[in-house]
Amino acid sequence: MVSTPANSGARCGATGISAVPRRRVLLVRLDGIGDALVCAPLVAALASAGHELGAVFSTRNREAFAAATFAHVHVLERIPWPKHGSTPETRRTALAEARAVDYDVALIVSEEPEAYEFARAAGARRRIGFINGWEKPLKSLRFRALLDEAIVRTASAARADEHEVETVFRLGRELHGELLPTRDPARLAPLVLDAPAVAHGRVVVQLSPKLAGAGLDVQTWVLILRALAARSGPPLVLADDAELATAVRDAGFEVVLPEARAWKAAIAGARALVAPDSGAIHVAGMTGVPSLALFAPGPAATRDIARWSPWAAPGTARLVGPRGGDFLARDVSADVERLLVERAAR
Numbered sequence: 001m002v003s004t005p006a007n008s009g010a011r012c013g014a015t016g017i018s019a020v021p022r023r024r025v026l027l028v029r030l031d032g033i034g035d036a037l038v039c040a041p042l043v044a045a046l047a048s049a050g051h052e053l054g055a056v057f058s059t060r061n062r063e064a065f066a067a068a069t070f071a072h073v074h075v076l077e078r079i080p081w082p083k084h085g086s087t088p089e090t091r092r093t094a095l096a097e098a099r100a101v102d103y104d105v106a107l108i109v110s111e112e113p114e115a116y117e118f119a120r121a122a123g124a125r126r127r128i129g130f131i132n133g134w135e136k137p138l139k140s141l142r143f144r145a146l147l148d149e150a151i152v153r154t155a156s157a158a159r160a161d162e163h164e165v166e167t168v169f170r171l172g173r174e175l176h177g178e179l180l181p182t183r184d185p186a187r188l189a190p191l192v193l194d195a196p197a198v199a200h201g202r203v204v205v206q207l208s209p210k211l212a213g214a215g216l217d218v219q220t221w222v223l224i225l226r227a228l229a230a231r232s233g234p235p236l237v238l239a240d241d242a243e244l245a246t247a248v249r250d251a252g253f254e255v256v257l258p259e260a261r262a263w264k265a266a267i268a269g270a271r272a273l274v275a276p277d278s279g280a281i282h283v284a285g286m287t288g289v290p291s292l293a294l295f296a297p298g299p300a301a302t303r304d305i306a307r308w309s310p311w312a313a314p315g316t317a318r319l320v321g322p323r324g325g326d327f328l329a330r331d332v333s334a335d336v337e338r339l340l341v342e343r344a345a346r
Contacts, residue, residue, distance in 0.1 A: 020049060020175055023104040028056040028119055030076060030086075030110040033260075033279030036064035038164045038311070039109060040188050040286050041181030042172050043069065047191075049176040054101055056094060056118060058086075063260035064279070066194045074098050076114075085114050098122035107171045108147075116146040128171055161303075165311050183312040185288030189268065192286050194261055197268035203232050203336060204267055206275035207239040207248060207255070214296040214320045215328070216276065218247045223326055224274070225253050227333035232340065236270070238263060238280070272339045274332060277308050285310030290339040292332060293317045314342060 025046055029036050036057065043065070046053055054072035057064070062075050074094035076086035085091075099122055106119035108129030119127045126148045131140035132155040144150050153167055169181040182188065189197065205228065207221060221244065228235045237255045239245035245255045258266060264283050267273055273284040273291040284291040291310050295301055297319045305317045316335050320328060 020177070022050045022052070023175065024054065024101055025051045025172075025175060026054045026056065026098065026101075026103040026106040026119065026122065026124055027070075028106060028108045028110055028115045029061065030056065030058045030078070030112050030115050031061060033061045033064045034277075034282040034308070035109075036061040037192065037279065037282035037286055038308075039168050040065075040191050041165050041183075041311070042107075042169050043191055044182055044187045045169070045176040045178040046172055048178070051175065054098070054103060056098070056115070061279075065191055068194070069191045072097065072101050076118075084112065091118070094118070095121055098124075105175065109168055109171065113142065116143050120146050128174075130171075162307070163309070163311065164307050181311075185286065185312050188286040188312050189288060192283060193264060193268055195265070197265065197287060199271075200236070200266070200269045201271055202234070202236040203228055203340075204270040204273045204280075205235045205237050206267075206273065206278065206280035207237060207241060207244045208276045208278055209241050209244060210276045210278060211294060211296050211320050215325075216294065216320045218244055220325055220328060221248060222251045222253075223329035224332050225251070227329040228274070228336060229253075231333045231337050232271070235274075236266060238266060271343070272336050274336060277304070281308075281310055281315075285313050285315065288313045290314040290343050291316075292335045292339065294320050294332075296320060314339060 027039060029039060053070045055070045056074045059075060059077045074097045075090065076094055077090040079085050079087060103122060103124040106124035106127045108115050108119050108127065116129060128149045129143060129147050130153045131143050131150045133140055133152045135155040151170055165181050205225060225235055237248055237253050239255050239257055245257060249255050267280055267283045268287040268289060270289050273280060273289055275281050276294045281291055281293045290313055293309060293315060295304055295317055301319055309315055309317055316339060318331060318335060
């Protein structure tokens with residue numbers, strides 16, 4: 001079990017740093033919901049600096065943020081894996097929209113080549129993004145040619161030594177006066193939620209097949225739910241996987257399959273969250289909900305936890321070990337009980 005910090009270093013202002021001119025800033029992030037939400041402290045800093053914000057999202061993560069967070073949202077529909085890129089129609093539409101805004105700066109967070117190509121084609125006058133240096137020299141040369149400023153980041157999860165929030169935050173260092181990314185849920189939650197969270201008093205469990213290969217299969221999920229119910233009352237189960245949802249319902253648990261905004265609200269209103277490393281963990285992390293994040297074991301597990309743990313909320317991480325089953329269910333329920341005790345003490 002690994003604990004993660006809660007709300008330390010809540011906010012750093014612009015002390016000693018001069019203000020920057022107001023600009024139209026485009027954030028390009030073509031990945032999942034969790035990948036988008038680690039940008040929240042950067043978005044908070046850019047918004048506080050008074051910039052007009054736009055974003056390029058995919059259909060997967062377009063609702064990661066509240067509707068009012070960005071003045072402009074351009075959406076690309078990704079071509080199914082293993083192909084890369086987006087559908088021609090959505091690309092044409094998004095490019096036309098972005099060109100009409102006339103962005104001053106584009107901050108490119110995605111690893112996808114299309115993200116870099118889109119920023120240039122959109123006509124952003126300054127483009128800032130990541131390259132991997134000598135770890136991936138050909139890819140770095142390709143991306144560097146599309147950028148005005150390139151920030152080197154490691155391509156290896158085993159070598160990453162900072163949280164993904166901190167890495168992403170470096171992209172905007174010239175555009176705001178904040179020295180460190182905020183850990184204050186009071187600033188971050190309104191960027192994620194369309195309305196203030198309403199507490200419903202239950203532990204939320206996000207089902208996912210993500211770690212099935214590591215032993216977190218449907219039978220283990222049911223054992224976890226039973227252990228949580230015995231300690232903390234019936235959990236609220238969220239699912240976007242039909243097979244898991246059916247099996248858990250058959251075991252007698254309530255399962256909800258909400259659309260994205262209701263899904264975020266359910267997490268933000270929870271007493272605590274249990275989920276694999278996923279978008280749900282980052283919704284909780286940005287809205288102040290204590291959470292237990294489940295990670296797969298492996299040589300990079302410790303760095304993965306450091307890189308992807310909940311950012312602005314109390315959290316605990318646990319590896320899904322080879323014992324699994326009853327042992328994991330017991331440990332998960334004990335971890336959640338500790339989180340609830342700590343929350344009540346605060």
